[in-house]
Amino acid sequence: MATPATVHAHAPQGFIRKYIFSLDHKVIGLQYYFLALTAVFVGMFLSILMRIHMIWPTAVLPLVGEIKPEQYLALMTMHGTIMVFFVLTTAPQGGFGNYMLPIQIGAPDMAFPVLNMLSFWTTFVAYMVILAAFFVVGGAPLHGWTGYPPLSAIQSSGPGEGLGADLWITSIAIFCVASLMGALNFITTTLDLRAKGMTMMRLPLTVWSWFITAILGLLAFGVLLSAGILLLMDRNLGTSFYVPLVVVNGVQMAHKGGSPLLWQHLFWFFGHPEVYIAILPGMGVASQVLSTFSRKPIFGYKAMVYAMLSIGFFGFMVWGHHMFMSGMSPYSAFAFSLLTMCIGVPSAIKTFNWLGTMYKGRIRFSTPMLYAIGFVSLFVSGGLSGPFLAQPVLDIQLHDTAFVPAHFHLIMGVAAIFGIFAATYYWFPKMFGRMMNETWGRVHFFITLAGTYAIFMPMHYAGLAGQTRRYSQFTEVAYLQKLIPLNTFITYAAIITVAAQFIFVINLFWSMFKGPKASDNPWEATTLEWTTATPPPHDNFGGVTPVVNNGPYEYGVPGAAKDYVMQTDPATGAAH
Amino acid sequence: MATYTPATPIDHVGHGHKPPAPPAGGGDDGRGGGDGPNYGARLRRARLGLICAIATVCMVFISLTSAYIVRQGLPTFDGSSNSYVRDWGQVDLPWLLLAINTAVLLVSSVTMELARRNVAQQAALAPVKSIPGISLGDERSFPWLGITILLGIGFLAGQWLAWAELHARGFFLDTNPNSSFVFLLTRAHAVHLVGGMIALLWAGSASLLHRPVESRRIAVDITAWYWHFMAVLWIYVFALLGLAR
Numbered sequence: 001m002a003t004p005a006t007v008h009a010h011a012p013q014g015f016i017r018k019y020i021f022s023l024d025h026k027v028i029g030l031q032y033y034f035l036a037l038t039a040v041f042v043g044m045f046l047s048i049l050m051r052i053h054m055i056w057p058t059a060v061l062p063l064v065g066e067i068k069p070e071q072y073l074a075l076m077t078m079h080g081t082i083m084v085f086f087v088l089t090t091a092p093q094g095g096f097g098n099y100m101l102p103i104q105i106g107a108p109d110m111a112f113p114v115l116n117m118l119s120f121w122t123t124f125v126a127y128m129v130i131l132a133a134f135f136v137v138g139g140a141p142l143h144g145w146t147g148y149p150p151l152s153a154i155q156s157s158g159p160g161e162g163l164g165a166d167l168w169i170t171s172i173a174i175f176c177v178a179s180l181m182g183a184l185n186f187i188t189t190t191l192d193l194r195a196k197g198m199t200m201m202r203l204p205l206t207v208w209s210w211f212i213t214a215i216l217g218l219l220a221f222g223v224l225l226s227a228g229i230l231l232l233m234d235r236n237l238g239t240s241f242y243v244p245l246v247v248v249n250g251v252q253m254a255h256k257g258g259s260p261l262l263w264q265h266l267f268w269f270f271g272h273p274e275v276y277i278a279i280l281p282g283m284g285v286a287s288q289v290l291s292t293f294s295r296k297p298i299f300g301y302k303a304m305v306y307a308m309l310s311i312g313f314f315g316f317m318v319w320g321h322h323m324f325m326s327g328m329s330p331y332s333a334f335a336f337s338l339l340t341m342c343i344g345v346p347s348a349i350k351t352f353n354w355l356g357t358m359y360k361g362r363i364r365f366s367t368p369m370l371y372a373i374g375f376v377s378l379f380v381s382g383g384l385s386g387p388f389l390a391q392p393v394l395d396i397q398l399h400d401t402a403f404v405p406a407h408f409h410l411i412m413g414v415a416a417i418f419g420i421f422a423a424t425y426y427w428f429p430k431m432f433g434r435m436m437n438e439t440w441g442r443v444h445f446f447i448t449l450a451g452t453y454a455i456f457m458p459m460h461y462a463g464l465a466g467q468t469r470r471y472s473q474f475t476e477v478a479y480l481q482k483l484i485p486l487n488t489f490i491t492y493a494a495i496i497t498v499a500a501q502f503i504f505v506i507n508l509f510w511s512m513f514k515g516p517k518a519s520d521n522p523w524e525a526t527t528l529e530w531t532t533a534t535p536p537p538h539d540n541f542g543g544v545t546p547v548v549n550n551g552p553y554e555y556g557v558p559g560a561a562k563d564y565v566m567q568t569d570p571a572t573g574a575a576h
Numbered sequence: 577m578a579t580y581t582p583a584t585p586i587d588h589v590g591h592g593h594k595p596p597a598p599p600a601g602g603g604d605d606g607r608g609g610g611d612g613p614n615y616g617a618r619l620r621r622a623r624l625g626l627i628c629a630i631a632t633v634c635m636v637f638i639s640l641t642s643a644y645i646v647r648q649g650l651p652t653f654d655g656s657s658n659s660y661v662r663d664w665g666q667v668d669l670p671w672l673l674l675a676i677n678t679a680v681l682l683v684s685s686v687t688m689e690l691a692r693r694n695v696a697q698q699a700a701l702a703p704v705k706s707i708p709g710i711s712l713g714d715e716r717s718f719p720w721l722g723i724t725i726l727l728g729i730g731f732l733a734g735q736w737l738a739w740a741e742l743h744a745r746g747f748f749l750d751t752n753p754n755s756s757f758v759f760l761l762t763r764a765h766a767v768h769l770v771g772g773m774i775a776l777l778w779a780g781s782a783s784l785l786h787r788p789v790e791s792r793r794i795a796v797d798i799t800a801w802y803w804h805f806m807a808v809l810w811i812y813v814f815a816l817l818g819l820a821r
Contacts, residue, residue, distance in 0.1 A: 111621050184628040192621045218628055222635030226764075230643060233760070238750035241643060245653055257652030257663040257753060265646070266639055 011538035021121075023113035024538060028120045029099030030431070035120075035127060036091035037505075039082050040417075042131075044498045046079040051491040055484070057473045072472035073142035074160045078134070080145030081168065084274065085175050086127050088416050092281035093217070094123065094182060096423045097210040099431060101186065103529040104204050106195025106546040108539045111188040115181050122178035130171035133164040141165035144470070146267060147172075149242035149260045153234040157248050166235065169228050176225040179217050186214035195528070197548035201305070202567070204527045204552040205298060208305050209284025212312045213277050219316070220273040227266035234258065261326055268319035275412045276315045279379075280308060282419020283350060286375045289422050290354055291553040292525045293369035294361030295563055298553045300353040307346035307353075314343045324392040325399050333392040340390035347383055351376065362556075362563075366523070367441030371422035374449050375415055381453075382410025385460065400470070403463025406456045414452045421448075421504070428511065429518030433535045436511040444503045451497030458486050524564050527552050531568050615699070615790035619797060626798045630805050633768055637809065640764065641816060644757050648820070665752025669817065670741040677734035678814060684727030685807040691720035692800035699793040721780050721796065724803070728773050735766050754821070761813045769806050775799040 012018045022028060052059060053067045053075075060066050067075070098116065102109055110116045133140045141160040143152035147169070155162050190203075190211040203211075230241040234255070242263045243255035291298040298304060320328060320336035354376050363369065385407040389395050398404060421444075428436050462483050467474065474480045521530040528548070532541050546568050554565040557572050565572050651660035739759065742748075747755040779795035787795075 112625060115625075180629075180632050184625050184632070187628050188621055188624045192617075192624055218632055219635055222632045223639040226636045226639045226643070229764075230760075233749070233756070239756040239760075240750075240753060241647060241756065245655065257650060259646065259650050262643055262646050266643065269639070 021117060023109070023117050025098050025102050025110045025113065025116060026431075026536065026540075028116050029095050029097070031120050032090050032094030032098055032123070033096070035124060036087045036095055036420075039086035039090065039127065041501075043079050043083040043087060044501065046075045046082070048494060048498055050075050050079065051494045053472070054474070055488050055491045057475055067472070069472040070142055070159050071139070073144070073158075073470070074140035074164075076470065077142060077144050077160075077168070078130070078140045081130060081172070083413065084145055084278070085172065086123075086130070088278035088412065089175075089179065089217075089274070090123060091420050092285075092416065092423070093186075093210060093213050093277065094120070096206075096285070096420075096427065097186060097213070097281060098182075100427060100529055101207055101210050102189060102193065103532065103536060103540050104207050104527050105190065105193060105198050106528050106541070106548060107189060107193035108541070110185050111193055112185050116185050119178045119181035119185065122174060122181065126171045126174035126178060129167050129174060133160075133167040133171070136163040136167065138162045138164050141168045143168075146271065147231065147263070148267075149231065149234065149258075149263050150244070150246050150248075150255075153231055153243045153258075153263075154246070154248055154253060154255075155235060156251070166232070169232050169235075173225055173228045173232075176221040176228070179221045180225075183214040183217035183221070186210055187218065190214075195546045195548055198528075198567075201302065202548055202551050204284075205287040205301070205304055205308075206281070206284035206527075208308055209280045209282075209287075212308050213280045216273040216277050216280070216312050216315065220270045220277070223266055224270035227263060227270070230266075231263065261323070264323050264326060265319070268322040269316070271322065272319045273312070273315045275408075276311055278412045278416045279419070280311070282375055282416045282422075283308065283379075285419045285423045285426070286354060286372045286379075287357075288527070288552075289368045289372035289426050290357045290376075291555065292426075292523055293364045293366060293372070294358045295364070295555045296357055296361040296553075297551070297555055298353065299356030299359075300349070301551070301553065303349055304353055307349045310346045311343060314339060314346075318343065321390055321395070324395045330392070337390050337392055341387050344383075344387055347379075351380055351383075366425075367436070367438055367445060368422045368426035368523070370442065370445045371418050371425060374445065375418040375422060377449070378410050378415035378418055378452065381457075382407060382412075382415055386411065398463060400468055401463035402459045402467045402469055405469055406459035406463060409459075410452070410456050414456070418448075421445075424508070426523065427529070428508075429522045430529055430534055430536070432512050432515075433518055434511050434513075434515035435518050435522060436515060437507050440503055440507045444500060444507065447500035447503070448497060451493050451500060454493035455490050455497060458490055462486055462490075524562070526550070526554055526564050526566050528567055531566055615794065618790075619794050622794050622798045623801070626801055630802070633805070633809070636764070637761075637812070640757075640761060644761070644816065645820070647753050647757070663753060665754045666821075667742070667747050667752075667754045667758050668745050669758070670738050670745075673734060673738045673741060674814060677731050677738065678810065680727055680734060681731045681807050681810055684724050684731065685804050687720045687727060688724045688800045688803045690718075691724060692796050694718070694720060695789070695793045695796045699789045702789045721776065721783065725773065725776050725780065728769065728776060728803075732766060732769065732773075735762060738762070758817055761817065765806070765810055765813050768809070772799065772803050772806050775802060 012022070019027060022031075049061055049064060049067065050072060052061060053072055058066060064071060098110070138159045138161070141147075141152065141164045142158045143161070143165065151157050151161065152165060152169075155165075190207060194203075230239075233239045234242050238254060240255040240258035242260055243253065243258040244260065245256040246253050287298050287304055318336055318340045320332055321340045324333055324336075358373075385403070389398060389404065389407060425436055425441055428434075465483060467480055467483050467487075471477075475484060518534050520532070520534045523530070528546055529536070531546060548567045549571040550565050550567050550569060552567060554567075554572060556563050557565050560572060648664050652663040653659075654661045739762070742755070742758070747758070749756055749759045775795075776799055779792070779799045782792045782795045
């Protein structure tokens with residue numbers, strides 16, 4: 001059995017062992033990161049095709065030609081699935097979590113390095129399988145990332161619902177297995193491999209966020225896995241778990257008696273925690289970066305930890321708020337509504353503490369800090385529409401309008417992406433030994449922030465005005481005519497925002513090779529990754545086992561020689 | 577879990593609101609000194625990982641159970657009578673065969689436990705045996721692991737017979753919702769048990785390959801706990817199919 005101690009006795013030399021089938025958590029983290037980077041460009045490309053189609057429905061587009069209604073639904077499905085699973089779940093947790101968690105707790109590697117490698121390559125297989133859905137007969141599935149039956153459960157229900165849908169479900173199932181292996185590793189590593197002195201209450205909030213995310217993943221992905229297996233059985237083996245008596249294109253199907261709502265329950269029992277799986281690491285990074293660049297301890301460290309724990313806890317009890325439209329009992333709806341609004345409390349605590357951290361800080365507006373502030377901004381503006389949608393009476397009005405995509409894109413889409421950006425700009429010097437370009441970083445930030453708001457703020461109003469979701473074409477609908485200029489604006493904003501991401505990618509790769517050399521601790525930060533060499537050696541600390549004496553955010557400690565005290569410095573006796 | 581060793585407080589400077597935190601303690605100290613692998617820490621880590629894996633498998637079966645109960649209670653619209661009817665259906669389970677399988681699996685759990693205790697004992701005595709001139713007598717122990725593997729194969733074969741018997745009685749996966757769940761739950765359990773068989777073979781091969789006894793102990797230990805979990809899980813599945821028909 002490979003353990004950190006045995007694995008790290010000697011660094012592997014061959015190219016394949018070093019870069020492809022590596023057991024080093026840092027290499028695996030980068031593999032996850034670059035997988036997500038390719039996925040995010042695929043996802044963005046699909047979204048741009050959708051936006052263009054919405055405005056110019058008959059336009060002939062590159063690669064796809066004129067988009068037919070079913071192709072629009074396929075674009076939507078694949079955009080959602082790829083973004084949620086292979087970007088928002090993969091980059092913050094698999095990418096940065098893998099790279100930084102062991103270093104931040106002072107460990108030489110993850111608890112189970114072989115399992116770690118397996119979980120990346122399993123994710124890679126899942127990614128290849130879902131991409132294959134584009135290229136099979138009938139194309140990609142139409143059922144959205146939520147895969148509601150009966151549409152998703154019957155092969156003949158649409159062009160993409162044959163092999164394409166089977167590949168989609170298979171990919172999700174494989175992804176579940178990969179995520180479960182990853183979650184197991186994260187939890188064990190956090191609990192068992194902390195350096196001397198690294199108590200739970202001295203963990204950086206990033207580690208807490210990855211740890212809680214891993215617990216959510218461990219409990220949620222198993223449910224999706226079994227839901228997916230039932231769906232595959234309904235599709236291919238003639239069972240009727242989800243499919244009631246149904247007629248497709250005039251033909252009565254053999255299924256009867258199943259419940260589409262059963263899928264919705266199982267799916268959203270996974271689906272809502274999944275939202276927090278996407279956003280929690282962003283919260284951790286925002287806390288880390290805000291504290292570092294405000295040169296102040298995080299405001300209310302313990303409150304931050306307990307807020308994340310309670311967000312995770314409540315996250316498992318609110319899945320029904322995705323199903324108010326299903327005709328559930330008003331009593332159930334009331335319970336789900338109340339529990340959902342409870343999540344507003346820990347979320348507000350976090351926001352208050354982020355602002356409290358910045359208050360009267362000596363703020364350094366470097367690019368990571370800009371992105372962390374942007375994260376808080378998006379978290380607030382995307383989060384505030386949550387309590388709207390948590391109320392059944394409003395949700396029934398708004399559910400199938402553009403209001404909901406506007407809400408969740410701001411909060412779990414772009415806010416999480418801002419977390420990834422903050423993490424990238426923040427940890428890039430440590431990961432690659434060079435600094436990213438600040439000027440282009442700021443340009444990228446301001447275009448992306450303005451672009452994000454330009455895309456998603458008007459979408460709320462379009463939703464309030466009754467613009468439906470999922471319609472492939474609305475330009476011919478009389479009552480939506482007045483919304484065409486607004487949608488045209490959104491489409492242009494989306495194109496500009498997507499174009500601006502090339503600034504980021506060019507900055508990323510250019511800086512990797514040409515950026516100015518980074519020192520070991522360019523941000524004057526306190527956590528363990530900044531105590532080791534840049535980039536970190538194979539065993540993270542060069543044969544030294546770090547001993548932790550301080551909390552993670554000791555900035556501006558009175559009497560200290562510098563304005564920050566590293567976690568490994570002699571104890572200051574400050575809080576935590 | 578981490579151990580916490582409070583140390584003498586150091587005079588703190590400045591604004592600390594609380595007593596100063598101790599300079600050391602907490603976190604893992606299993607790797608202390610870096611002088612070779614610490615098997616105690618490795619065992620603890622492997623068990624922690626196993627607990628996570630078991631939590632996952634529990635979630636899989638909890639969700640299947642909730643699907644079972646929900647689907648059982650659902651009425652179905654019947655076009656011919658224009659009314660809602662209950663379509664759960666009946667399955668004539670081969671009770672005797674399943675009871676024998678259950679007994680085989682429970683016995684295998686016992687033999688697995690004997691294998692686990694055996695190798696734990698060997699690991700505990702390893703330092704003594706390494707002293708020159710000390711012999712603990714006959715080193716060959718009873719092959720409990722091999723017997724467990726055979727019993728595991730026996731259980732799977734028994735399940736196979738049970739499925740064949742169900743087919744013979746006219747119950748297939750898609751016969752009715754009840755039969756769908758019978759096959760689903762028993763096969764899902766069997767798939768997880770095959771995972772346990774692979775782990776058993778891995779633990780057995782560690783023995784054959786003359787790996788250090790401590791490494792073997794870890795392999796056997798976590799496989800044993802997983803195997804016990806499989807036995808408990810089977811009892812649960814069996815009870816669900818038997819009691820919540």
